[in-house]
Amino acid sequence: MPEQKEENITVDFFESVYHGEPPWDIGRPQKEYIQLEQAGEIVGSVLDVGCGTGENALYLAEQGHEVWGIDFAPTAIQKAQEKAAQRHLTATFLVLNVLELHTLGRTFDTVIDSGLFHTLSNEDRPRFVDNLAAVVRRGGTYFMLCVSELTPIPDFSKLKERMPDFSKLKPEDYRRPQVTQAEIRNSFHDGWRINYIRQATLESYWCALSRMEPSETPGWLSSISKE
Ligand code: SAH
Secondary structure (H helix, E strand, O other), rough: OOOOOOOOOOHHHHHHHOOOOOOOOOOOOHHHHHHHHHOOOOOOOOEOOOOOHHHHHHHHHHOOOOOOEEEEOOHHHHHHHHHHHHHOOOOOOOOOOHHHHHHHHOOEEEEEEEOHHHHHOOHHHHHHHHHHHHHEEEEEEEEEEEEEEOOOOOOOOHHHHHOHHHOOOOHHHHHOOOOOOHHHHHHHHEEEEEEEEEEEEEEEOOOOOOOOEEEEEEEEEEEEEEE
16 A cells, blocks of 8 residues: 655645635634733744734734744735734735745744644654744744644534635545644754643634634643754
8 A cells, every 4th residue: 555645734725715714813813822922921023934814923013023924825925914004013924835934034033833833744844843943043932832632623514514615625635733742842852942832722713603702722832942
């Protein structure tokens, strides 16, 4: 039997979902990022990797950080740029693959990730971590909010009923992106220091009953500094 290669979730998939309303796009920043900012953990310049339509990035821009956001889905970046203009906020949003972060040619004090890492294939995770090392300054910190083995799997038939916009999703597009603590530790063992991995809450419409109020599911929040 041929060895099955794990496929990446493609840019076409994300791009088509951004033509509607993605279940992860809650129209406001994730609570975990608000708490990190309020606790003073987010310092200096910020890069948001896989920023989507920019809610977390724009929140941090509003708090006075210099913020860049990158995503490989052009529609997401366009929406982020439109929100920045509407809200009179300054942030730099660029279409870029996270596997090419090194081409940015600069470093940031803080990098944030809300739901990006867990969408990458096992093969691409180390390539992403290498690229990340090129954009986090020495002593700078990468925060990662991701799903865990405790995150429930959404019921796809119900999801499509509730959210017709999401009907383009094929079951094969959805690979359950479980991330364990061990995997996080393995991914960041060389040249990185793990400050903490703690249980956290992800807000989304994956398991919500309607688009009125996002539901909360468990995940991991990691703080990882570059040595
Ligand atoms: N951070 C956003 C979006 C999370 S969904 C939020 O919290 O709402 C994951 C995002 O990562 C999507 O926007 C997707 O387009 C982006 N993404 C996935 N793989 C990527 C890659 N290789 N390069 C750049 N962006 C990627």
